[in-house]
Amino acid sequence: MSIKEAFSGNIIKDTVQIDMQNLKLKGDVIDIGVKNYGIIYKICRQNDDEVAVEYLMDEEKDLIEREYYHTAVLFFTLSPLSSAGKRRKLIKELYKYIRDCGEIIIWDINKTIGRLVDLRVEVLLSENETQTIKINNFNPIKQLSLSQVKKIINPYFEVTEEKQGKEIFFLRAKRKNTRRGKKKDESSIDCIEC
Structure with a gap:
């Protein structure tokens, strides 16, 4: 008997929608993910033809510059x-690549121990474009929640926006400056709309 069969009564099987039509991503964006759905790239392209979007997997982290990115996106990255x-x-490492005043944006699933997740996520990119992805997590001992993620990011980021649905959550947080005593040079242009 498979785990999926054993826990068949505890499967969260649903369709959820994420509306990204009005999502604004600032500056250079890094998309940290287990899978590259292309969604973040499409959003950035709709907002600004000049923006740089990089998709990063773990083995490529030595290729990027520290404190370079304005925005980091984790789109269903933490739950796996x-x-x-x-x-x-991951969050501690990611912090090193985000500029002062930069931000992190996270979408992920609410999952408790003993529950399996089989979601169909419909992402509304524009009036005319929707992309559907599947998010599965059939590990009965994994868990993730908005409150857990807030605790994880707290040493590095300050939450500025959060939303929670039944099956998924959204979190936006601004990078904390942990370099004590270092004054920001007001004449430099390190961030966009700090």
Whole structure:
């Protein structure tokens, strides 16, 4: 008997919608993901033809510049990770690549221990374009929630916006400046609309 069969009564099987029509991403964007759905790239292209969007997988992290990006996006990236420790490590590492005044944006699933997730996510990109993706998590011992993610990011980011639905959540947070005593040069242009 498979895990999916054993927990068949505990499967969250649903369709959820994410409306990204009015989503604004600032400056240079890094898309951190387990899968590249192309959604973040499409959103950035709709907003600004000049913006740089990079998709990064773990083995490529040595190729990028520290404190370079204005925005980091994690689109269903944390839930596949096997532990809270790995999630903390990812956020701590990601912090190094975000500029002062930069932000992190996260969408992910609400998952409790013992529940399996089989979601169909419809992402509304514009009036005329919708993209559908599947989000599955059939590991009964994994869990993730908005409150857990807020605790993980708290040392590095300050939450500026959050939304929670039944099956998924959204979080936007601004990078904290942990370099004590260092004054920002007001004549430099390090960030967009700090």
